[in-house]
Amino acid sequence: MSETSYLTNQFLIAMPALADPNFFQTVTYISEHNANGALGLVINRPLQLSLGQLLAHLHIAPGGSEAAALPVYHGGPVQPEQGFVIHNPLGQWGATLRVTDQIGITTSRDILQALVRGEGPAQWLVALGYAGWGPGQLEQELAENAWLSAPVDFRILFHTPSEQRWSAAAALLGIDLNLLPTHAGHA
Template structure:
């Protein structure tokens, strides 16, 4: 998705897209990740890793903030590593968007950072689908565009069925298949002609 800048340049907008880390190009704790880009502007980008569950369960997280979840299946849901920035802060990607005190609407999804979404979940009337993360992936102005120019990421329009309906370990290959790419065909080194 692109938008025309005033100077006539074409500018990339990756909001509501998946970023898939290219093997050998993205290292550290973002290697092998699929990131849902929540916001992307000239100021930078913010996204959540959607395929890296932690050992922490939703019920354990809720207990730490003095909430108790009575709905057993949701309680066993993992909390995800959302990225290396602010790993002590929770982010909830959910559908339907709803109206919570600190929600950003992202088309058919919303990103909420306030406790009220979790309180609704505990009360049994929270979002029908949600992914809870600790931390997020962030880029400063121009940083993501530079990484894209270096072939560090592939991008494709996000599909919520992958976020909520595909097991975490299968989300990377599922996102690549949206581009018609078999993960086996990816090389660990980028070349330039």
């Protein structure tokens, strides 16, 4: 694959026929994709866990922050105990993967502490776990029509209600997923 065909900083949208329960009707933000594989975070699967509950588990006082009531997302099946914060702007945090000039993914506690003080990034989403693909695996799944890819839209990533993100991401491509068949077929 050429460098330009990698999907870093793209949405990966599950096709209706993708039956894997880990990815059924998901939107995944791809934070890294290269010859070694891909890594992403599912952004539309809220857990039954609020940020305040997560902070309490981490012994970080949530204070009076409105952020404490927001959901934590199931980012994927790999390392579900690991936390990730997708955020804009980048900022200076202890451990951040710089995805673009505007978006980073941080795994250090300092960003969570800043969020509860109201000093964190303007836009963010917290997830536990991630989705990973080995070399060539995502390319193969794309060739099998398991996924669509679309450019990232900050409104969908940070502001659209969770239950609307799957259809909203596909709408970026002019596609209504409700009109597509829910089974795979070959002519």
